Amino acid sequence: MSEAKVESVIADRMIEMVDVNKWYGNFHVLKDINLNVRQGERIVICGPSGSGKSTTIRCINRLEEHQQGRILVDGTELTQDLKHIEAVRREVGMVFQHFNLFPHLTVLQNCTLSPMWVRRMPKRKAHELAMHYLERVKIPEQAHKFPGQLSGGQQQRVAIARALCMQPKIMLFDEPTSSLDPEMVKEVLDTMIGLAEDGMTMLCVTHEMGFARTVADRVIFMDRGEIVEEAEPNTFFTNPVNERTKLFLSQILH
């Protein structure tokens, strides 16, 4: 492991996926995924449903287990070793499509849970940290409400604050705006753009092409478990190389 650590620090790589393969039963969902993400890089992954884009980012914090290939996150390789898995999860924040806030805890308690129980921070410090990030996503006044009392957009912003409270090095977004009412998409995207401007390493599965154009360093297009095309946004949108990418873009950009 220490050898791997040295190697990736030199390359300034936060995430390294080498020939990653994964199957759900007999279904080959990821095929030879190779992906390197440098520190501070913002990557948008798009593609039709069932293309394996969510599975790809869920492999990065081991919510899904890959069966072949190697995944290194900040120099730590993901193996069966629970210690490695928990070490990686401490450095990787995740935002889900359906928010997945804990409904029995207040907004503030949602945010202080991991600082207190994973980072062993004293309660008062965890509170300060949580309030800091809730202010950053612009809902400090909702701190003592329960998630069920907030709108979808507010809930997703709380989910972002909750992930930031772990002070992660990497943020993963799994279709963060897909289950929101159209009126609320903007507030969440604005929060994400703010985060990108501050230099957070981000991987984002989304169909918000406007967002991809504004903040992404690279856009990755996946289909049938493979990375089909990978380019910086300007090239990707104006001059895609691959036939399949053109078809996809023509369908979602109308």
Added chain:
Amino acid sequence: MQTHHFKPDLPPPRQSIGPAAWLRANLFSSWFNGLLTVVALYLIWLIVPPLVQWAFLDADWLGETRADCTSDGACWVFIKQRFGQFMYGFYPTELRWRVDLTVVLAILGAAPLFISAMPRKALYGIVFLLVYPLVAYWLLHGGMGLEVVRTSQWGGLMLTLVIAAVGIAGALPLGIALALGRRSDMPAIRVICVTFIEFWRGVPLITVLFMSSVMLPLFLPEGMSFDKLIRALIGVILFQSAYIAEVVRGGLQAIPKGQYEAAEAMGLGYWRVMGLVILPQALKMVIPGIVNTFISLFKDTSLVIIIGLFDLLNSIKQATTDPAWLGMATEGYVFAALVFWIFCFGMSRYSMHLERKLDTSHKH
């Protein structure tokens, strides 16, 4: 540009409020409902006045012997005379203060747990749960300076409460552990838990009690025996934990996968995921089922008659066979029903209160 003018909110139309409208809507909305209302009123008239007549108006309240019951109504003198036996069984009269003290300590000790502003509540709760059973055992059973009262002398409501309280306190944690085990990723643990649950759910409680009392001593080495009540308590705990486990499993299954994922993605380990995120939600969801199990446990305590223990119901039954008080069965059983009902209704109301209190306006 045009501006839309929104209409003001208006009060509801007149005919939908007021007592007349309520009667029409709830009792006489159709000819069939009207008929049902009339029949129900007739039944109430048939049942309630004679009951009140028997239980209150014609009842005998004062006196000391059966001869004092001269009217046609209920003879509550019987209950009054035997009240001590119904509450304490054969617990020595001069030592009954120890039982009273145990109950008072339970109430005083648990009270802070119901004050929402109490600081360090969790810590206090754990200390209370660890210390109180020892104190209660010492007070009830004796030893270390107190006169020993053997469990064969325990009885009445006191015995009912001991079995119910120990059963609940033991079955809940064991049931939760079994439910988690049944959903474990480790096959060995899963198989053990499934076997345990299915075994205990498959046998009637009365068999369990009978086995613990009659069969178990046959398998134990010569001269080795332990208290009959303890054997019954272990039987009740193991039996009820299987039911609790299935109720809790239902709650665990109702928690969306996303909750596990969100908690795991934070780097929380298995026990923290369960203890901080999953179980608080799952248990809240199954409060009605858990309380239902507790209520049935409370009532099942009377089955201990099969092994010769006299709980509230059996103490009353025994008293009705006393030649001096023949013919008092109705009064006895009505009293037993009333006491059981008060406790069970109390549990049911408390569970409803708990559900409301824990409601965080979340709908899955």
